[in-house]
Amino acid sequence: MNETTPWFTEFEDSRMWVVHARNSMPSKPPYQDELHTTPLSQFRDDTWEYPTTWASENNRNCLFLDFLGHGTFPDGTRLSLSPVTDAILIRQLKEALIALTYRRGILTSERTRVRHLRPTGVYSLLQPLRRLFVAFKRCGCRSLREVNPAVLAETLAMIEPSANAFDNLATTFTDLLCACRHGLISEGLLDLDFEISPPTETFPDLSGPRGWQPISDLNVSEIIRVSEFYVDHVHDIAKWIDYLRRDPESRRHEVLIWARSNLPCGLKLSKMLGGRQLLHNLCGLVYSSCSNFISFHAGLRVSELLSIKTGFISTDQSEAIFDTRKLLLNFTTYKTVLSLQGRQRAVKAHPKLIAISAALEEVRHALGIPGEYLFTPPGESRPYITKRWNKTVLRRFCELHNLDIELTGHRWRKTVAALAVRVFTNASIHLKELFGHASLSMTARYILASPFIREEIRDLTLDEVRKTGKTLLESLSVFGGPRLGGRHGKEMERRFSELFATDITEIDVGKTIDEFVEEMLRQNMLPIPVMPGVLCMKPANARGACATTSGDRLADPARCSAACTWQVQEAHRREVVFFMTRRIAQKWTSWSLLQQTYWGAQCRDQIRAWPELAVRLDDFPGMPTTLKRMILGIDACPTIAN
Known part of the structure; x- marks a missing residue:
């Protein structure tokens, strides 16, 4: 990795750098080893690096483009390119990334719209591209020149675990073939008749809901119940975290004895062994419990959750009197703003989050973590990245408690949106009990406190409307x-x-x-x-x-x-109208003229909704002629007639 060059300060964001790279780079390979492919890296480097200001804290892993990273296949095999034996493939992979990053105009014939890629987009582009090159290596190829339709078919069978992966692979190979045809990759793919046939097995039904679905009420209750324990006992847990941190190996056994006696009996202690592993797991139990409450009450994105700093709960007025109705949850949002550094936001906070704030502060003090971020791995000063958070904290929480739930930050967000839809559809009684609120209005207020779930609320509301509309048409x-x-x-x-x-x-x-x-x-x-x-x-x-x-x-x-x-x-209303009309006919003679006028108008309107019932009026025993004439529209009402 090279030192920052003097001219680096000229490029405040990736867009300026892309313009510079397009104008300064040779139009086609070969490229010199000294060519700056990023402001901090040269073509010869096996890992290219972007400046830290070009991505948010939670996406900082996307700043590093590792060409020697491992590719994992469905059979469990892990393989990577080697600088010793795969020098040609590595060079071609770098040239392909340059072509698809800085020469994206070649894709206009393949795409309806081609956009500039930020570092996060380049990182996402490299993953399937590198996996494809590793698969070529596994098939025995040492250069793209050796890839033919038979090798491609073998590659498809090797790394195609699902329909989505197949589509991603097909798109990546099409882009690679396009770059080769434009001469942007030296010794690239031959101009052969490559065919990417869809998999033989039937694709899954894509008409159903996609992505992570809301957590069920039963699972929400179980997660909140388990999380409540760690928040309530955070003082004891923090003391043992501090004790273990000072000497992980020698104090591990003593901490396990305490955990076996004091932590929930359903916790799988056998999976928490090891000095540093035990420390990370204890922190993860508190972290995940606190994040569950924050996500449940606010519906934040994962990046927003991990941006929380010390003192993130405040009041919206600088008054001496503390008022829980004026609490604010402070965080940084990245997705809805242009700045990669994000923008500070604040939403109304549930009073429960006061205890959550205190719990996170106590764990932070026990770990001796520098900096302001509260969701920080032990021994580090920067917050978790999103992928690591979901895998090592949230899913680990479910695994240790034997909860059969694929828990992610975004799934919590979808759950909060689903709960809000229930408020709109008048089904919030269960939510009131789940929240522990005194009134339904308080439940609705807290569920809708965050303005950042409105899009999800709209999508889920439209899904409910689609179900109703489909039922109507059927x-x-x-x-x-x-x-x-x-x-x-x-x-x-x-x-x-x-x-x-x-x-x-x-x-x-x-x-x-x-x-x-x-x-x-x-x-x-x-x-x-x-x-x-x-x-x-x-x-x-x-x-x-x-x-x-x-x-x-x-x-x-x-x-x-x-x-x-x-x-x-709906259809069942027809019998309701029939029953109502028959009851009115039975009581007609006992009513006053004003009552007959009112109920006669009601019957007339209801029969308009079901005109076929008009032919059944003669089936009513003792049907009053006056009522029948009103229903059929022959007479206006008894008052006018008389």
């Missing part, structure tokens, strides 16, 4: 359902019947439903529950029957009418 008679009611429901029945009478077959039914649901969302026709079995499909710019008295376009569930153009009723 209830249509044309799809074999029991039919819908309401004026808009009947309009949907009519339109789909006409559509199916023309050009849609039964084969297209499943795809058709999904397409129409998405079209409903694009038109802002969201099926919003108003009451059991009744939904409002009013677009935002339309005016419904509920708004006739107010004069605006805001929906008013309290004034929802079955005569409204936008109302949809």
